[in-house]
Amino acid sequence: MLGKIFIISISILIVCIGSKAGEAKYEDLISLSKSSLDLSLPDDAGYFALRCSALSAAQFRVLGSDPQSRQVVKELHERFFTMSVRSYLEKDNKNEQALLNQLASKVLTYTNLYSDIIETTFQDSGEYFDGNPLIEEDTLACSSAAQQILDK
Numbered sequence: 001m002l003g004k005i006f007i008i009s010i011s012i013l014i015v016c017i018g019s020k021a022g023e024a025k026y027e028d029l030i031s032l033s034k035s036s037l038d039l040s041l042p043d044d045a046g047y048f049a050l051r052c053s054a055l056s057a058a059q060f061r062v063l064g065s066d067p068q069s070r071q072v073v074k075e076l077h078e079r080f081f082t083m084s085v086r087s088y089l090e091k092d093n094k095n096e097q098a099l100l101n102q103l104a105s106k107v108l109t110y111t112n113l114y115s116d117i118i119e120t121t122f123q124d125s126g127e128y129f130d131g132n133p134l135i136e137e138d139t140l141a142c143s144s145a146a147q148q149i150l151d152k
Helices: 002-018 042-062 067-091 096-125 133-151
Strands: none
Touching (some): 042 133, 067 096
């Protein structure tokens, strides 16, 4: 299973670099810190990890000339995606492949959304990650979770 997750995770990063399609809208998103998620519940933990995976993939897009940072966000994207899959499989593991495809599609949608916000923020302020409350708050929430992941 981890092999499938890794392949899908890498595929998301590759597809994300050129894709701009998406269903979700910025206005529909609530920052992770304000979402009232209960991370002890598989659905909430899976959603949190999915959003962090997408944010990491979006950050990967704009870190073109910094190989060390790109490697860190790539690893975080993969680990958060794996955590998301495991959380959702805890609840229902009937069709693993369908779940992987569904989550990959959702990560791509959120990645594109985050990327659009990051690009707009850069155009407005000259900064990729500072200047938009959603990006700032989700980066803080995901960074806090990432510290726990990287310490393991």
